[in-house]
Amino acid sequence: MNIEIVKSSLLIVEGYDDERFFKSFARYLGMEEKVQIIPIRGQIGYRELKSVVFTSGFRRVKSLGIIRDANDNPQGAFQSIVNSLKRLGFSPPSKSGEFVSKDDIKVGILVLPENKKGELETVIAKVLNTQHSERMSCVDLYFKCLQGNGINIKKIDKAKVYTYFASYPDPDKRLGEAAEAGYWSWDDREFESIREFILKLTN
Amino acid sequence: MVYKKIKIENFRCFKEIELNNLNRINLILGENNIGKTALLEAIFIMSGTHPELMIRTDRFRGLPLFPIDISGSESLESPVNGFFHNFNIAQDIELFSERVSGETQNIRIKASPPSTILLSSAEGEEKLAITGGYSYELCSFEYKDSKGKKFISKLIFTEQGKGIQLKIEPPPPRPDFITIFVYPTQLPFQSDVVERIGKILRRVNEKRRIIEVLKIIEPRLRDILIIPIGKVPIIHVDIGFDKALPLPLAGLGMVRLLRYISDIMSVPGGVVLIDEVENGLHYSKLTNIWKVIGRLAKDYDVQIFATTHSLECVIYAYNNFVKDTPYNLGVFRIERDKDGNLEVVEYDKETLSISIENKLELR
Secondary structure, three states: OOOOOOOOEEEEHHHHHHHHHHHHHHHOOOOOOEEEEEOOOOOHHHHHHHHHHHHEEEEEEEEEEEEEOEEEHHHHHHHHHHHHHHHHOOOOOOOOEEEEEEEEEEEEEEEEEEOOOOHHHHHHHHHHHOOOOHHHHHHHHHHHHHHHHOOOOOHHHHHHHHHHHHOOOOOOHHHHHHHHHHHOOOOOHHHHHHHHHHHHHHH | OOOOEEEEEEOOOEEEEEEOOOEEEEEEEEEOOOOOOHHHHHHHHHHHHHHHHHHHHHHHOOOOOOOOOOOOOEEEEOOHHEHHHHHHOOOEEEEEEEEOOOOOOEEEEEHHHHHOEEEOOOOOOOOEOOOOOOOEEEEOOOOOOOOOOOOEEEEEEEOOOOOEEEEEEOOOOOOOOOEEEEEOOOOOOOHHHHHHHHHHHHHHHHHHHHHHHHHOOOOOOOEEEEEEEEEEEEEEEEEOOOOOHHHHHOOOHHHHHEEEEEEEEOOOOOEEEEEEOOOOOOOOHHHOOOOOOOHHHHHHHOOOEEEEOOHHHHHHHHHHOOOOOOOEEEEEEEEEEEOOEEEEEEEEEEHHHHHOOEEEEEO
């Protein structure tokens, strides 16, 4: 089944897992019916955004949001989306988390985590540290042990989050599945920027 | 390959539409009633030098020569009016093309001054009689190209005896290349098609090639023959039965594929227009069919424009042409802009690739 754009609020995210995560979040906010989430495999760049803009039904979009990982360069990640949007004729916002309206469409970008290196899982790791500190302290010990043995983990937050998931009876859940299964409460200040972004997108 | 760019104004559903970066194989996508067939018709008309092609496209669509109620006397709208956007005959149709060679060509179609024709009662389409028995000019067809060729032909509707005829005055020069239009509803055994296929079958190597290609659909195929049934020559296939099988009994896929390959072979250096290219073809055969169409189009230097509603058809075409250097596939979707006007979305290789990979709807 191919993705046709059918809603006026469109959120572009990185991958199917992120799609399920943000869909769960939108459901929690009561916005699931108002927003269509499109997963793009890999990083979102000019070519990927162009493909979305070319997709059947795009002209009904009034509000476009893009969420991507900061990775090693939060400012570079933001600027890359800004440049892509400009090439496609949109007016991008000047900072992450904001929207700009022009020519009947508002456009927003959110880079996660905000103003620091990392991924969506960096935000989740913080949430888990707060909400499930007992289990996460065990996870931390495990990674300390690895590091003590000279094993360097590149994406430590991502690794911690998946290790945490492995502590449940169904140990191989992905991020999206964990979100759907209620592994954390959405009512957490670490999710504030995402919450605000989705509300701005849909209002 | 002929065309690099085309621009169509005031034709059928198009106020103005432009297709750039045309390729050897061009797929036209879009919803129903968005103008895919009309686009092929515009190319068909611009590829010839003959205003009669306009009337022929109406016939392909199944319209009678004179689409009127003939139950009694009434006024008749000119049969060319339907070619003008929104029936606005005050605006000329403009068909502009730029060829790969860099030459340009412009065709302007002007409706003759509005008028009506009174018809007396008649028994049938072929026996319509025009009161007064005069001729009526339908439109003028003004051709101009960058090589300096220039002429004006007029399409004239005239009474002759009890019937009606179309005349082209003065007769236009021959076009530089031949264009064939394949409609999905066309019957396989129109005499001109059988004649064309018969000519190819007389050339041994080409016949062999056709048999090899048709084996994509029917691996048992041994031979292809033209055998009269009554006085009508009919294409037959030998698939190992005691008797050769009339082609339509072998299936629509065979009919369609034979039509495509014989059309390409018949118009070297020309253009083949195919409406609903996937019609009658199973998806599992599409990879090989695109391979064959691509190879033949290259060998015979034919440019192809095909409409499709099938995503599989686009994906298999992409998979087949993606590794070619140069890349031979153009994919265009016709859609409405915010003001309701039709426009074209042109998929380059990368955008098409990402759209397919991410399952983004492109039809």
